[in-house]
Amino acid sequence: xxxxxxxxxxxxxxxxxxxxxxxxxxxxxxxxxxxxxxxxxxxxxxxxxxxxxxxxxxxxxxxxxxxxxxxxxxxxxxxxxxxxxxxxxxxxxxxxxxxxxxxxxxxxxxxxxxxxxxxxxxxxxxxxxxxxxxxxxxxxxxxxxxxxxxxxxxxxxxxxxxxxxxxxxxxxxxxxxxxxxxxxxxxxxxxxxxxxxxxxxxxxxxxxxxxxxxxxxxxxxxxxxxxxxxxxxxxxxxxxxxxxxxxxxxxxxxxxxxxxxxxxxxxxxxxxxxxxxxxxxxxxxxxxxxxxxxxxxxxxxxxxxxxxxxxxxxxxxxxxxxxxxxxxxxxxxxxxxxxxxxxxxxxxxxx
Amino acid sequence: xxxxxxxxxxxxxxxxxxxxxxxxxxxxxxxxxxxxxxxxxxxxxxxxxxxxxxxxxxxxxxxxxxxxxxxxxxxxxxxxxxxxxxxxxxxxxxxxxxxxxxxxxxxxxxxxxxxxxxxxxxxxxxxxxxxxxxxxxxxxxxxxxxxxxxxxxxxxxxxxxxxxxxxxxxxxxxxxxxxxxxxxxxxxxxxxxxxxxxxxxxxxxxxxxxxxxxxxxxxxxxxxxxxxxxxxxxxxxxxxxxxxxxxxxxxxxxxxxxxxxxxxxxxxxxxxxxxxxxxxxxxxxxxxxxxxxxxxxxxxxxxxxxxxxxxxxxxxxxxxxxxxxxxxxxxxxxxxxxxxxxxxxxxxxxx
Ligand SMILES: CC(C)[C@H](C(=O)O)[C@@H](O)C(=O)O
Ligand SMILES: CC(C)[C@H](C(=O)O)[C@@H](O)C(=O)O
Numbered sequence: 001x002x003x004x005x006x007x008x009x010x011x012x013x014x015x016x017x018x019x020x021x022x023x024x025x026x027x028x029x030x031x032x033x034x035x036x037x038x039x040x041x042x043x044x045x046x047x048x049x050x051x052x053x054x055x056x057x058x059x060x061x062x063x064x065x066x067x068x069x070x071x072x073x074x075x076x077x078x079x080x081x082x083x084x085x086x087x088x089x090x091x092x093x094x095x096x097x098x099x100x101x102x103x104x105x106x107x108x109x110x111x112x113x114x115x116x117x118x119x120x121x122x123x124x125x126x127x128x129x130x131x132x133x134x135x136x137x138x139x140x141x142x143x144x145x146x147x148x149x150x151x152x153x154x155x156x157x158x159x160x161x162x163x164x165x166x167x168x169x170x171x172x173x174x175x176x177x178x179x180x181x182x183x184x185x186x187x188x189x190x191x192x193x194x195x196x197x198x199x200x201x202x203x204x205x206x207x208x209x210x211x212x213x214x215x216x217x218x219x220x221x222x223x224x225x226x227x228x229x230x231x232x233x234x235x236x237x238x239x240x241x242x243x244x245x246x247x248x249x250x251x252x253x254x255x256x257x258x259x260x261x262x263x264x265x266x267x268x269x270x271x272x273x274x275x276x277x278x279x280x281x282x283x284x285x286x287x288x289x290x291x292x293x294x295x296x297x298x299x300x301x302x303x304x305x306x307x308x309x310x311x312x313x314x315x316x317x318x319x320x321x322x323x324x325x326x327x328x329x330x331x332x333x334x335x336x337x338x339x340x341x342x343x344x345x346x347x348x349x350x351x
Numbered sequence: 352x353x354x355x356x357x358x359x360x361x362x363x364x365x366x367x368x369x370x371x372x373x374x375x376x377x378x379x380x381x382x383x384x385x386x387x388x389x390x391x392x393x394x395x396x397x398x399x400x401x402x403x404x405x406x407x408x409x410x411x412x413x414x415x416x417x418x419x420x421x422x423x424x425x426x427x428x429x430x431x432x433x434x435x436x437x438x439x440x441x442x443x444x445x446x447x448x449x450x451x452x453x454x455x456x457x458x459x460x461x462x463x464x465x466x467x468x469x470x471x472x473x474x475x476x477x478x479x480x481x482x483x484x485x486x487x488x489x490x491x492x493x494x495x496x497x498x499x500x501x502x503x504x505x506x507x508x509x510x511x512x513x514x515x516x517x518x519x520x521x522x523x524x525x526x527x528x529x530x531x532x533x534x535x536x537x538x539x540x541x542x543x544x545x546x547x548x549x550x551x552x553x554x555x556x557x558x559x560x561x562x563x564x565x566x567x568x569x570x571x572x573x574x575x576x577x578x579x580x581x582x583x584x585x586x587x588x589x590x591x592x593x594x595x596x597x598x599x600x601x602x603x604x605x606x607x608x609x610x611x612x613x614x615x616x617x618x619x620x621x622x623x624x625x626x627x628x629x630x631x632x633x634x635x636x637x638x639x640x641x642x643x644x645x646x647x648x649x650x651x652x653x654x655x656x657x658x659x660x661x662x663x664x665x666x667x668x669x670x671x672x673x674x675x676x677x678x679x680x681x682x683x684x685x686x687x688x689x690x691x692x693x694x695x696x697x698x699x700x701x702x
Contacts, residue, residue, distance in 0.1 A: 081539035081568075090540075114577060116467045140506070140543030150511035154544030155491070160501035186591065188432035189441075192491030193505030217432075218591075222573055223598040223607070226465060240537065240569075244595060247574040256574070 002035035003067040003306060006271070010044040011084065012280025013290035014072025020344040021295035022070075025302075025315065027351050032310040034303070039066070045076035045084055054087030060095045063271060068302050071275035072295070077282050094132050096270035098263035099165040101131035101242060102173075102301065103277065105229075105249030105259065110324040111334065113254055118230065120324070123253050125225075125232045126177070128170040129242020131263055133162050134193075136239045156193050158238070163200045165266055170236035171208040177233055182214045184221045184237040184245065197238065222248055229253075250277055257291025257333040260298035262305060272305055274298040284332075288339045291331040293319050296347065318350045353386035354418040354657060357622070361395040362435065363631025364641035365423025371695040372646035373421075376653075376666065378702050383661040385654070390417070396427035396435055405438030411446045414622060419653050422626035423646070428633050445483050447621035449614035450516040452482035452593060453524075453652065454628065456580075456600030456610065461675040462685065464605055469581065471675070474604050476576075476583045477528070479521040480593020482614055484513050485544075487590045509544050509589070514551045516617050521587035522559040528584055533565045535572045535588040535596065548589065573599055580604075601628055608642025608684040611649035613656060623656055625649040635683075639690045642682040644670050647698065669701045 007022065009015035022038060029036045041062075043055040054074070056062070063069060069092065074084035092098070105127065107113050109120030137157035144150040174181040183201045187194040198215070205213055216224065218241045225232070225248045237245055250259035259277035276294030284290060300315035322328045322343070329343050330336025358373065360366035373389060380387045392413075394406040405425070407413070414420060420443065425435035443449070456478065458464050460471030488508035495501040525532040534552045538545040549566070556564055567575065569592045576583070576599045588596055601610035610628035627645030635641060651666035673679045673694070680694050681687025 082542055085539055112467075114466050114468060116463075116465055135537075136540040138542065139504075140541075142543065142547055144511075148511060150547075152509045152544045152547035153490075153506050154509075154541050155504050155506040158503045158505075160495075160499060186486075188436055189487040189591070189594075190491075190505050191433055191489065192493065193503045196493055196501075196503035219594045219598040222595050223602045226577060226599060226602045240540070243540075243570045244573050247570040248577060248599070251574045251577045 001308065002037065004065070005036055005038045006063050006066040006069045007038050007040040008043055008069060009040065009072040010074040010088070010280065011046070011076050012073055012282045012285045014044070014074065014280055016288060016290045016340050017276060017292045017295040018070060018072040020292040020340045021299055024296050024344055024347050024351070025299040027348050028311045028314040028318070029303070031351055032308065032314060034308050034311050043088060044074055045079055048079065048083065048087065054084060060091060063092065063096070066271045068271050068306060069273040070295070070299065070302065071273050073276065073278065073280040075280040090136070092273055093263055096273070097132070097265040097267060098270070098272060099130060099132050099162045100169045100264040100266050101129040102169070102262040102264060103127045103129060103242070103246040103249070103259065105246065105253045107253040108258070108320055108323040110326060111254040111258065113252055115226065115229070115252055118252070123229045125229065125249055126173055126234050127242055127246050127249060128166055128173065128234065128236045129246065130162055130166040130237070130239050132239070133157050133159060134239035158193050158196055160200065163197060164204060167201050167204045167236055169266055170234055171204055171211055174211045174234040175208060179211050180214070180233045181211050182216055182221070182232055182235045184216050184218050184235060184241050186218050188217060201236070218244070221245060225249055225252060246277060255291065255333045256294070257331060258293050258297070260294050260301055262298070262301040264305060274302040288341060289331050290340050291333050292340050292344050314351060318347050321350055322347055352659065353388065355416070356387055356389045357414050357417040357420045358389050358391040359394055359420060360391065360423040361425040361439070361631065362397070362427050363424055363633045363636045365395070365425065365631055367636070367639060367641045367691050368627060368643045368646040369421060369423040371643040371691045372650055375647050375695055375698050375702070376650040378699050379662045379665040379669070380654070382702055383659065383665060385659050385662050394439060395425055396430055399430065399434065399438065405435060411442060414443065414447070417622045419622050419657060420624040421646070421650065421653065422624050424627065424629065424631040426631040441487070443624055444614055447624070448483070448616040448618060449621070449623060450481060450483050450513045451520045451615040451617050452480040453520070453613040453615060454478045454480060454593070454597040454600070454610065456597065456604045458604040459609070459671055459674040461677060462605040462609065464603055466577065466580070466603055469603070474580045476580065476600055477524055477585050478593055478597050478600060479517055479524065479585065479587045480597060481513055481517040481588070481590050483590070484508050484510060485590035507544050509547055511551065514548060515555060518552050518555045518587055520617055521585055522555055522562055525562045525585040526559060530562050531565070531584045532562050533567055533572070533583055533586045535567050535569050535586060535592050537569050539568060552587070569595070572596060576600055576603060597628060606642065606684045607645070608682060609644050609648070611645050611652055613649070613652040615656060625653040639692060640683050641691050642684050643691050643695050665702060669698050672701055673698055
């Protein structure tokens with residue numbers, strides 16, 4: 001099979017990790033009879049500085065015909081955060097109906113968790129995060145601006161369609177894994193949105209009688225990702241709660257440099273997007289030491305989504321292999337002093 | 352000076368820890384020329400089962416004339432979470448204008464953090480959490496219930512008054528401590544409420560030119576409470592974000608059994624309330640092994656708020672003393688096998 005992949009390296013270390021990961025993806029593809037054609041778009045903050053827009057006006061249309069998108073990172077210290085987000089990544093998630101954000105948090109053998117009690121193999125969590133609405137809805141405003149009685153409102157919006165889509169994706173995964181699903185909400189303090197969410201979970205759970213559902217409040221869940229991460233398997237949460245939990249999950253499994261993610265349209269009408277969870281990290285930009293592994297693992301999630309399981313496993317396994325080998329090169333986030341390039345080259349040698 | 356203190360032990364382990372802590376508070380008070388009169392109210396879920404209400408109708412009025420409230424915990428496995436909350440704790444926070452929730456997260460000498468890199472003395476964070484509105488506002492609803500186009504809305508409400516009050520309290524504390532304040536928001540995705548919050552922080556910061564303000568997104572902050580907790584000093588956040596961060600802060604400093612909290616009316620027109628961060632923990636109720644230290648430390652925050660600094664320090668120091676002594680009794684949450692009573696008795700012996 002042959003696939004057309006759009007590359008959006010973006011800002012900061014985004015190009016470093018994408019350009020290093022692509023040859024690894026290509027090699028894994030070639031070894032498994034998969035053909036990959038990539039098209040690289042230089043959209044991002046530099047384009048915004050030059051032209052006033054993160055991407056061309058027809059940017060989304062151009063992406064629409066690809067089989068998948070591989071994304072690096074966006075964000076620039078000199079630009080307010082919402083510019084790169086509203087100008088590129090959030091519109092992609094929405095336009096392509098990528099309701100399902102799938103984020104594994106796995107403690108690989110050979111990687112040191114900051115938590116004393118855990119070592120390689122102990123943590124294997126899969127978070128399903130609603131990706132297009134909820135607490136990120138652009139609904140709200142301010143009244144009496146500057147006066148003593150000023151008030152600001154920020155409304156979270158949960159639709160049945162998106163909530164069912166994310167919840168169902170989580171139940172499907174729970175069925176394939178341990179049959180255990182943790183539903184994270186804040187229903188004790190948010191009686192409108194979160195109780196609705198719980199109701200959808202209860203409805204969908206009727207279709208999956210073999211999945212056992214545990215409820216946890218987001219404060220307790222964030223704590224428990226530190227206290228007992230080994231006890232989680234599949235987790236489902238709203239946009240904001242999933243965002244928080246996956247950052248905590250990434251750090252307890254060793255490094256943001258290892259956390260991949262998939263932004264999936266479960267209807268498969270549009271391209272899905274695959275991206276490392278880490279950001280543009282301008283503090284290390286240009287040093288050539290960014291960890292490419294989160295991007296390679298995102299590539300594995302991409303092949304998995306495309307149905308190319310052999311290529312997907314090859315990529316996942318080669319990363320696990322490298323991490324388990326204490327003589328292999330490592331980037332500074334993992335305590336080593338190797339370059340992005342050295343890590344990527346070593347990976348290709350192992351394929 | 353003499354103070355009238357209302358005791359609300361509540362549910363589960365609440366009575367265990369409050370009844371164990373009060374004699375310790377009394378002893379510290381007596382040793383420092385402070386007189387404490389306590390009145391104990393059996394409000395909570397048992398009362399709800401018996402009478403249909405968590406507290407009497409005039410409950411809040413009865414509390415109004417006290418100098419302070421010492422609270423245990425509420426919540427019962429057989430009752431939906433919102434009943435004890437809406438029936439007791441949230442009305443107290445609101446009615447008594449307790450905008451400022453102050454929660455220290457300190458890694459005491461002798462306590463083992465689950466994080467490898469940290470030992471006693473390394474972590475000393477003070478979180479200021481807005482305590483009466485924000486994401487907990489009871490604003491929202493559902494439309495098209497049960498239909499495909501159903502939608503639920505949950506609105507967060509931020510008023511200038513409350514936001515200024517919490518932000519100012521945090522700046523005051525930062526001035527007295529290191530002059531460093533971390534402002535935690537999600538302004539990249541919540542352009543209405545959180546940008547308003549940032550604006551208030553910017554305004555108030557003009558009054559405190561010596562305080563240097565760092566901005567952090569809540570996902571990054573939750574991760575950084577695990578990755579680099581030693582670098583935080585004073586932190587300010589909304590109701591929900593403060594809730595999440597203080598649970599993460601409690602676990603990285605060793606145990607929920609050590610985390611105290613103060614719910615303060617900065618105007619001092621009403622009684623403030625002091626409570627351990629942990630909940631009613633029905634799994635260990637009646638076993639007599641709940642950790643009383645969070646409640647004793649909450650008593651220290653209470654005396655501090657009342658201006659009784661000697662009694663406040665005596666309580667804080669005696670807890671630190673006991674924890675640093677490896678032969679002292681410890682409850683199971685800290686790896687020991689002592690009872691609540693043994694820990695409290697030992698504390699009194701050290702006063
Ligand atoms: C960049 C930002 C909008 C994003 C989010 O909050 O979704 C990031 O934190 C993530 O987790 O993908
Ligand atoms: C009991 C609950 C309402 C409460 C909260 O979320 O405020 C608790 O988690 C806390 O942190 O005090």
